[in-house]
Amino acid sequence: MDANKKKKRVAFSSVLASALLTVLKLVAGLMTGSIGILSEAAHSLLDFGAAAMTWVAVGMSSKPADRKHHYGHAKVESITALVETGLLLLTSGWIISAATERLLGGEAEVEVTWYAIAVMLTSIVVDFSRARALSRVAKETNSTALEADALHFSSDILSSAVVLIGLFFVSNGIFWADAAAGIVVAVVVARAAFQLGKKTIDILTDAAPVGIAERAEELAKTVPGVIGIKKIRVKPTGPQVFIEMSVAVNRTLSVEKVRDICTAIEEKVHGAFPVADMTIHTHPVALTGESIAERVHVIGLNHGLHAHNIATNFNDGARHITFDVEVDQRLKIKEAHQAVTLLEDELRREFDGNPEICIHLDPLRCEERRTTPLPEEEEAALRKVIVDAAATIPAIADVHDITILKTEKEKRFITLHCSFQEDVLMEDVHELTSRLEGAIYQAIPLACRVIIHAEPLGG
Numbered sequence: 001m002d003a004n005k006k007k008k009r010v011a012f013s014s015v016l017a018s019a020l021l022t023v024l025k026l027v028a029g030l031m032t033g034s035i036g037i038l039s040e041a042a043h044s045l046l047d048f049g050a051a052a053m054t055w056v057a058v059g060m061s062s063k064p065a066d067r068k069h070h071y072g073h074a075k076v077e078s079i080t081a082l083v084e085t086g087l088l089l090l091t092s093g094w095i096i097s098a099a100t101e102r103l104l105g106g107e108a109e110v111e112v113t114w115y116a117i118a119v120m121l122t123s124i125v126v127d128f129s130r131a132r133a134l135s136r137v138a139k140e141t142n143s144t145a146l147e148a149d150a151l152h153f154s155s156d157i158l159s160s161a162v163v164l165i166g167l168f169f170v171s172n173g174i175f176w177a178d179a180a181a182g183i184v185v186a187v188v189v190a191r192a193a194f195q196l197g198k199k200t201i202d203i204l205t206d207a208a209p210v211g212i213a214e215r216a217e218e219l220a221k222t223v224p225g226v227i228g229i230k231k232i233r234v235k236p237t238g239p240q241v242f243i244e245m246s247v248a249v250n251r252t253l254s255v256e257k258v259r260d261i262c263t264a265i266e267e268k269v270h271g272a273f274p275v276a277d278m279t280i281h282t283h284p285v286a287l288t289g290e291s292i293a294e295r296v297h298v299i300g301l302n303h304g305l306h307a308h309n310i311a312t313n314f315n316d317g318a319r320h321i322t323f324d325v326e327v328d329q330r331l332k333i334k335e336a337h338q339a340v341t342l343l344e345d346e347l348r349r350e351f352d353g354n355p356e357i358c359i360h361l362d363p364l365r366c367e368e369r370r371t372t373p374l375p376e377e378e379e380a381a382l383r384k385v386i387v388d389a390a391a392t393i394p395a396i397a398d399v400h401d402i403t404i405l406k407t408e409k410e411k412r413f414i415t416l417h418c419s420f421q422e423d424v425l426m427e428d429v430h431e432l433t434s435r436l437e438g439a440i441y442q443a444i445p446l447a448c449r450v451i452i453h454a455e456p457l458g459g
Helices: 002-032 035-062 075-105 113-141 144-171 178-205 210-221 255-272 292-302 335-348 376-391 426-443
Strands: 225-236 240-250 274-284 306-315 318-328 356-364 372-375 400-405 412-420 447-456
Touching: 002 035, 035 400, 075 178, 113 144, 210 225, 210 240, 210 255, 255 274, 292 306, 292 318, 292 335, 306 412, 318 335, 335 356, 376 400, 376 412, 376 426, 412 426, 426 447
Parallel strands: 240 274, 318 356, 412 447
Antiparallel strands: 225 240, 306 318, 372 400, 400 412
16 A cells, blocks of 8 residues: 555544544543543534544645646645644633633532543544554654654543543542543643644744754765765655755866766655655855866866866966867867867966967867778788788788778768887877878868877777
8 A cells, every 4th residue: 555545544544533432432421520521522622623624635635736736746744734733722721711610610429430430541542553554654754744743642642531530539529630631631621732833833843853954965975976965955845855955076077977976965865855856056166186187177068168278387386278179170279269268268267367378279179971882903002002001100010901982072081090119108109100190181282171099008
């Protein structure tokens, strides 16, 4: 049975139990003239109304979120609980008023009968059964309305016991004990109303449940990549808890890495609070250990530009930053220059000064070409040209996997792999492959694109 069906079933059974107890206590109170039993009848009548409202509220609160109620309908239960609080306080006032009037008016004849005692004992048994069932389901589903109902039935057990004690004293000639028992019942009811009202108001005013925010923040900080928690807010809504968190992360991280961090936070918090519904905002921050290259790269990405070949030179206290930027090849020079000018302006603000910045513009190619294989003789001749060009560069140990294709415009599209000793630095590898690329372009005038993949010898 799912949670909603379980809540509705236990709520409806409480309605039936409350109706039965109300009728029994009212009949016994009228027949005996006991204000203690009549106050219990009023208490049970209140429980009946509260149980009926709870049953309706549980059905309404189970409706999913819609376009008007983004957080669902769970607070219907809290509104119902607040109404129950008001009814409890009104009932307490009426009981105290009636009992005080009887005490001041002198003795009133109260008949103690076996059926009055039987009614109160039956009430205790039923109240105990309902309080236990409601409390169990309330804990399983985190329902405030069912918790309020459980509180009502629990207070009924105590108040019924007080009435029984009052009847015992009345049977021994102490008639004022009945009115005193009524006042005690009223105090118990008022106390239950205060507790329920306080909790309900906390929920309706979005008071954060104690400890959840602190625990969620503690769990989030254990996730690798989280620098700190900027802000956290917790909003209880019925059985759910909505957690909104702003997390500081390194601004150099990729979008995918940031997403992985958020997913890890959600998994950890859900492990501790399964009913949590989380919204995580990320706040990128600059770390003190960021290199100049990292800072340039990140700011370039923020402008939709990919910066590479970043180099920095210092001369008499002046900083010179140079790098390449890929821009859409379809842009006109004016448009491309405007884009990198905005990048330059932000870089100057980033480095808190006036560094010398020189940016080389690379066209970002993303076209798709149709290619066809070359005739075997021509392909063999061009392969020999490429191998001979590589032989003029001693550090290149091996050239292999050469592919030569012809484009629709009769241009040559060339890819190849070349090997280097394992301890050669990438800076040197880049220089050597660039030399080979230039040699190929010079030797093959029809070459439109040369891609060289470098790898360690034997790899």
